[in-house]
Amino acid sequence: MKIEQAINQRKFKDDYHKIVVNLLFTGNWLRDALGANLKEHGLLPQHYNALRIIKGRHPDPVSAGDIKDVMLDKASDVTRLLDKLEKLEYVQRRLCPHNRRKMDINITPQGLKLLSDVDVLMDTFYDDLADRITAAEAAVLSDLLDKVRG
Incomplete structure (x- = not known):
């Protein structure tokens, strides 16, 4: 449309x-x-984004600042997102042994399982996109969006 x-x-x-x-x-x-x-998994896109960032560094820990730097939604309250993810037992926070002012954040086995389940849904979403535009069109669109941002 x-x-x-x-x-x-x-x-x-x-x-x-x-x-x-x-x-x-x-x-x-x-x-x-x-x-x-x-x-259906009780997540917002910002939670998913944060979990993907943390998983990308797994098994190494990541700091809240590192997450904030690469979040897609720069207005996200990372501390609040992490509070919820920790409450749901998808991430674990521990005091950094080298810098007591920093928290080390790791994804838990439950968090990895959740991402695995959600990735199946996301793959279906991407497949639906592939039914509408070709891979070449997707590449051109992505390049044009990069160009719009300068």
Whole structure:
């Protein structure tokens, strides 16, 4: 569906205005679609992002600052995200032995199992995208998005 139909707008000031609106609309659509896959596991996209970052460093620990640096949603409250993930026993925090002002964060076996389960849902989501655009189109789109950000 074209953006004009999706938001019931016939005309845009110009194509630059149209692309900004389309990016915002599509970003929200992606957030909602991905969120629906995560909701059944009691997670938000930010939790999933944090778990993926922590898993990427596994078995080495990661600090909250390291997570914050690479989060997709820079406005996320990492401490609060980690509090919930720790309460659910998906991550474990310990005082860093080399720097007592820093916490070491590791993913637990339960966290690894959760990611494995969620990744099956995410693969289905990516397969649905592959039904709509080719791999070459996805690469071009990704390159164009990089170019938009400068």
